Amino acid sequence: MKADPAEQLRLLDLQGLDARLDQLAHRRRTxxxxxxxxxxxxxxxxxxxxxxxxxxxxxxxxxxxxxxxxxxxxxxxxxxxxxxxxxxxxxxxxxxxxxxxxxxxxxxxxxxxxxxxxxxxxxxxxxxxxxxxxxxxxxxxxxxxxxxxxxxxxxxxxxxxxxxxxxxxxxxxxxRDVGGELLSLYEKVRASSAGIGAAELKQRRCQGCRLELNTVDLARFRDAPSDEVLRCEECRRILVRTAESGL
Ligand SMILES: [Zn+2]
Structure with missing residues (x-):
């Protein structure tokens, strides 16, 4: 899947807000x-x-x-x-x-x-x-x-x-800033992955499952065009590249 890098970054904002909504719902219940x-x-x-x-x-x-x-x-x-x-x-x-x-x-x-x-x-x-x-x-x-x-x-x-x-x-x-296709992928992954659909790739580590990339994936991600939507090979979450990804 392709998506504008700026839209991919917005997924992290969305993820942060969804995590906050989940926390609030949990606090309300408990x-x-x-x-x-x-x-x-x-x-x-x-x-x-x-x-x-x-x-x-x-x-x-x-x-x-x-x-x-x-x-x-x-x-x-x-x-x-x-x-x-x-x-x-x-x-x-x-x-x-x-x-x-x-x-x-x-x-x-x-x-x-x-x-x-x-x-x-x-x-x-x-x-x-x-x-x-x-x-x-x-x-x-x-x-x-x-x-x-x-x-x-x-x-x-x-x-x-x-x-x-x-x-x-x-x-x-x-x-409103995220395209429909990317948004529905995010929603689908989030529903099946403990509320986390998109995670930052930070210091070569998926912030969703906390695992570090192996050398094969590292090389592949390094060469991937910036508009390609990456998925963690371990947890299948959407991986969002930032300045701190360490690629
Ligand atoms: Zn992962």
Whole structure:
């Protein structure tokens, strides 16, 4: 293939801009904030699951507490009725009096037992409630960190996109200087050669694969007309001659 030496040199500018675009795309994909946000999302899901579990326990305990309150109240009401009957003076039979007194004593014991249960349920309910509050506070903290990480990610993405836009503009200007045939060869080689389509021949070394020319290729390249498009025999990339090629 033949191409004007100035166009061949422009390929090196194009290669530089394409390498920069590749770097920017890589940086955009691998921003540390992506992993950070994923981790924070996992933390949030875990905290939400724990919160739901604790809230379920809290509402179970609320029901248990209502039942314990009702149990105590039932015994108290019964004791109040017995006591009123006793105080009314209408019970005259000694047996009935004894039965009433014995029932009041047993109701008092029962009430005391039920109040212990009520207290224990109340304590557990308070513990679970403070666990719910702690989990909600933790989740709010993680949400704050996530918002900050999203802000940093968006700022970094915007900066990268701005630079990519300017680089893309510069690339379009360079592309206008390169002939269609040379450009499509460059694109084809670049697609199959790890993003490097054209490399400088510098100090007799291909800057694409870093290998030095053998004496046969060196002699052939030295004799090649300046408008001939050279290819590295090792990596097949387009080799661009410059003042530093050492030919
Ligand atoms: Zn090479």
């Amino acid at each position: 921003l540390p904030e992506h992993a950070e946000i994923e981790q924070l999302d996992r933390d949030l899901r875990r905290l939400r699951d724990l919160t739901v579990a604790a809230e379920t326990r809290a509402s179970d305990l609320e029901r248990e507490q209502a039942k314990a309150d009702a149990d105590v109240e039932q015994v108290r009401a019964r004791a109040r009725r017995d006591q009123a009957r006793l105080d009314s003076g209408r019970v005259s039979s000694p047996k009935e009096l004894m039965d009433l007194q014995s029932e009041l004593a047993s109701l008092a014991r029962r009430q005391s037992e039920l109040e212990d249960v009520e207290l224990a349920v109340m304590e557990r309910a308070e513990e679970v409630q403070s666990e719910v509050e702690r989990l909600r506070a933790d989740a709010a903290g993680v949400e704050g960190k996530r918002a900050a990480a999203v802000g940093r990610r968006d700022a970094a993405v915007e900066e990268i996109d701005n630079e990519a836009y300017l680089t893309q503009q510069a690339r379009e200007a360079v592309v």
